[in-house]
């Protein structure tokens with residue numbers, strides 16, 4: 356899939372995103388919740404309320420607790436896994452293939468420096484959901500597809516306080532991807548109910564969101580309800 360391909364070869368049409376309309380035949384775009392950077396023991400209730408605000412909308416939850424000891428992450432994970440399992444929400448571990456295995460998680464999200472998707476597949480098995488960060492790179496996305504990823508993540512689409520980011524893709528990368536490949540795409544980075552529309556229209560299969568949900572002044576459930584109301588989400 357990746358032979359002789361260079362991202363710089365592609366002539367980008369800056370108007371593409373504005374003209375792109377989500378194909379009605381596509382499945383609706385789902386929400387992929389990313390945990391806050393730190394959580395306490397009560398977070399299971401918060402997570403349950405957020406998911407229950409729009410049944411069926413939240414497809415996945417990623418436990419992303421950067422820099423925390425894995426034993427502590429494992430302790431915190433158990434009640435969150437139960438919340439996810441009872442609601443058919445995939446429980447994804449960030450960064451660590453080993454922790455995903457230990458927790459028998461539904462999958463793992465790997466950045467470019469976090470390990471090889473092929474190794475993850477070997478350890479976690481055929482059913483595991485393996486996601487790969489691809490920044491703004493068509494090349495990385497095709498490489499991830501070749502390596503057996505279950506989704507490719509592009510971002511950061513908007514400025515975010517959650518993570519220092521270097522890459523700023525255009526929404527059109529989502530349209531380009533979905534036109535050529537079946538593999539689902541995830542859009543991430545500073546996404547809110549107010550700025551999500553172009554990403555949904557361009558063809559994102561999932562919106563990965565942290566701050567806009569957990570920091571919403573009206574509460575996480577209200578934020579999820581606002582995402583649910585957007586055209587193309589469901």
Ligand SMILES: Cc1ncc(COP(=O)(O)OP(=O)(O)O)c(N)n1
Nearest residue numbers: 449464465466467488508541543563
């Ligand atoms: C769905 C999703 N997309 C991208 C990322 C970022 O992963 P990475 O580049 O490894 O950065 P960290 O999240 O580990 O700081 C993600 N976690 N989830």
Ligand SMILES: Cc1nc(C(=O)O)sc1CCOP(=O)(O)O
Nearest residue numbers: 510511515517544545564565566
């Ligand atoms: C974890 C992460 N990865 C990104 C990337 O660009 O790869 S942006 C990001 C932060 C996502 O949180 P929020 O919704 O608060 O911006």
Ligand SMILES: [Mg+2]
Nearest residue numbers: 450465466469
């Ligand atoms: Mg990572």
